[in-house]
Amino acid sequence: MSLHTALVTGASGNLGIAVVQAFAAHNFQVYAFVHHIKQNDIPSNYITPIALDLLNEAACSNQVQAIAQSNGSIxxxxxxxxxxxMGNIADTDSKAIQQQIQLNFETAYHIARPVFLQMLQQKKGHSFFIGSKAGLDTRHANGLTAYGLSKSLLFRLAEVMQAEAKGTDVVIKVIVPTIIDTPQNRADMPNADFSKWTTPEAIAAIIVEQAIAAPTNGEMVVV
Structure with missing residues (x-):
């Protein structure tokens, strides 16, 4: 019996590492997309690191197709x-907005699109975007202009995909974390109450739980 297949972008980040490990622990074959493969990115029985430029749309499409052909499904x-x-409107020119759109939307779209087309063929599959409160409600994007605008596009894309997937078991969800408990965030906000933050491992566990649950589309999951 073939293993279930999971693709994870940003697999070298705090949340990405937790997601990769969580799916591998549930015996998924995980393809971990990183910008550069490091010496400690060693393939295991369940984890395959892949160096991929997420801003290269053609390379992303080819890689997704290769994984789908190799495994039979995604x-x-x-x-x-x-x-x-950071940045309010006075600090944010169109170049800053475009940079955030590239980082937060294009890197997602270049994988989400070919994955979505594959899942439509299969008539099943789960895709998860990582949103933010600033993207969910841009009234929370005060001082986060470019970031909030770029993240808001993920919610709109999820809605479009959910509409196109109607009648199938292709599920598109947006995970909306509170502040994630990472060393970087602790350093940036040393006086915060860390007990109110969410760990990457807790978010990863919720994503796995959602992925193996019965298909229910059109949801946002706030964690």
């Missing part, structure tokens, strides 16, 4: 790659 995609930037 069951899950978790798109954690992205970036963050």
């Amino acid at each position: 069951d899950v995609a978790v798109l954690t790659a992205g970036g963050f930037a």
Whole structure:
């Protein structure tokens, strides 16, 4: 019996690492997309690191197609790659907005599109975008102009895909984390109450739980 297949972008980040490990622990064959393969990115029975430029649309499409052909299907995609930037409107020119759109939307779309087309052929599969409160409701994007606008596109893309997938078991969900408990965030906000933050491992566990649950489309999951 072939293993279920999961693709994870941003697999070298705090959340990406947790997601990769969580799916591997559930015996998924995980393809971990990283920008550069490091010495400690060693393939295991369940994890295959792949160096991929997520801004190269053709390379992303070819890689997804190769994985689908090799495994027969793609069951899950978790798109954690992205970036963050501060800045109010006075500080944010169109170049800054475009940079955030590239980091948070294009890197997701270049994988999400070929994965979605594959899942439509299969008539099943789960894709997860990583949203944010600033993207869900841009009234929370005060001081986060470019970031909030770029993340908001993921919610709109999810809605479009959900509409196109109607009548199938292709599921598109947006995970909306609170502040993620990472060393970087602790360093940036040393006086915060870390007990109110969510760990990458807790988010990863929820994503796995959602991925193996019965298909229910059109949801946002706030964690």
